[in-house]
Amino acid sequence: MEIHHAMILSAWQRLTHAHGVPEAVGSLYAPVRESWIVYAAWPLAVVALAIVVIRRRDV
Numbered sequence: 001m002e003i004h005h006a007m008i009l010s011a012w013q014r015l016t017h018a019h020g021v022p023e024a025v026g027s028l029y030a031p032v033r034e035s036w037i038v039y040a041a042w043p044l045a046v047v048a049l050a051i052v053v054i055r056r057r058d059v
Contacts, residue, residue, distance in 0.1 A: 005030035011038040 014035045030038065
């Protein structure tokens with residue numbers, strides 16, 4: 001997976017077909033499956049980071 005495919009904007013553009021039909025887009029954007037994984041992974045990563053930061057701050 002390319003780093004560009006892990007960004008939320010790229011995932012959103014792929015899922016909304018903002019740049020044409022999936023066949024015309026090619027490898028410019030992440031596949032649909034990777035786009036949904038990005039949407040699941042980003043919130044989980046943010047929550048995990050917030051928990052770690054808050055626990056360290058209270059020490």
